[in-house]
Amino acid sequence: MRILRPNVTACTGLQMSEKKKNARDVFNAWALDYHTKGMEKGHWESVREAFSLIPESGGNYLEIGVGNGYGIAHMARNHYRGGMCYGLDISENMVRVTAERTRDLANVRLEAADFLTWEPPAGVRFSCIFSMEVFYYFADVAAGITRAASLLAPGGMLAVLVNHHTGNPESYTWSDDLGTPMVLWSAREYEDAFRAAGLSDIGHCYLPDRTDQTGTLCTMGVNHRR
Numbered sequence: 001m002r003i004l005r006p007n008v009t010a011c012t013g014l015q016m017s018e019k020k021k022n023a024r025d026v027f028n029a030w031a032l033d034y035h036t037k038g039m040e041k042g043h044w045e046s047v048r049e050a051f052s053l054i055p056e057s058g059g060n061y062l063e064i065g066v067g068n069g070y071g072i073a074h075m076a077r078n079h080y081r082g083g084m085c086y087g088l089d090i091s092e093n094m095v096r097v098t099a100e101r102t103r104d105l106a107n108v109r110l111e112a113a114d115f116l117t118w119e120p121p122a123g124v125r126f127s128c129i130f131s132m133e134v135f136y137y138f139a140d141v142a143a144g145i146t147r148a149a150s151l152l153a154p155g156g157m158l159a160v161l162v163n164h165h166t167g168n169p170e171s172y173t174w175s176d177d178l179g180t181p182m183v184l185w186s187a188r189e190y191e192d193a194f195r196a197a198g199l200s201d202i203g204h205c206y207l208p209d210r211t212d213q214t215g216t217l218c219t220m221g222v223n224h225r226r
C-alpha cells in the first residue's frame, strides 16, 4: 500500500503531532536494530571534539539522550572517573542498551525519562550537562535550555550539540524523513535561548562530523549564578 505524505505546511501543530510518531517510539525501535551503532559512528568525532573542551571534574555530569551510551561511558571512564555520571533517555530500550554497556562502571546512574519533566535526586546539581542530537526533539527547545541551565552548579557548563539546524540545509527534510516532529533553529536562536536562561560566556562553533559536511553546531554556556 502506498502511503501519501500529508502536506505538513498546511497542518496545525496538533494535526502534525497526530500524524507523526513521537521520539520515544522512534528510538525504542532504533535501539533494537543497527541504528545505534550508526549513530555512534556518525556522532563520535564531533562529540570527542566537544569533550576535549570540557574540564575534568569530581562533580556530577548529566547526559541528556544517551542513546547507546558511548558518550556517558567515555565520560565515566575519563573526565568524570572521580565523579558521578547521570544519564537519561526517553527511550527505555536505549537505557537498556546503555546499562549493558556501562554495567562495569560504578559511577553511572541511568533513568528512562523525558528530560522536560525529569527531576534530579535531591540536592544534586551538575558541573556539566551535555547532549548530542537531542534538543530539537523537544516541543519547546527554549524550555529545555532553561531547565538545563537551572540544574547547573555554580560554574557549571551546558553544551548542546545538534546537526539539525538552519546552517545545515541537508537536515531540513529530517523531520519528514523520520516522521517525528523536530524544531529547526539557527545558531543565533540557540545562543539567545542560552542568554535568556541566564547563562554567560556563551559561544558556538562547528565541529567536524562524519555525516554532515556543515559540521555539528555546538553551543556552550556557563552558569555564573549562585
Ligand SMILES: C[S@@+](CC[C@H](N)C(=O)[O-])C[C@H]1O[C@@H](n2cnc3c(N)ncnc32)[C@H](O)[C@@H]1O
Residues within 6 Å of the ligand: 023, 024, 027, 028, 039, 040, 043, 064, 065, 066, 067, 068, 088, 089, 090, 091, 094, 113, 114, 115, 116, 131, 132, 133, 134, 137, 138
Ligand atoms: C539522535 S539520538 C542521539 C543519541 C546519542 N546522544 C548519540 O549521540 O548517538 C536522540 C536521543 O534522544 C532521546 N530523546 C529524545 N527526546 C528526549 C527527551 N525529551 N528526553 C530524553 N531523551 C530524549 C532519544 O530517545 C534518542 O536516544
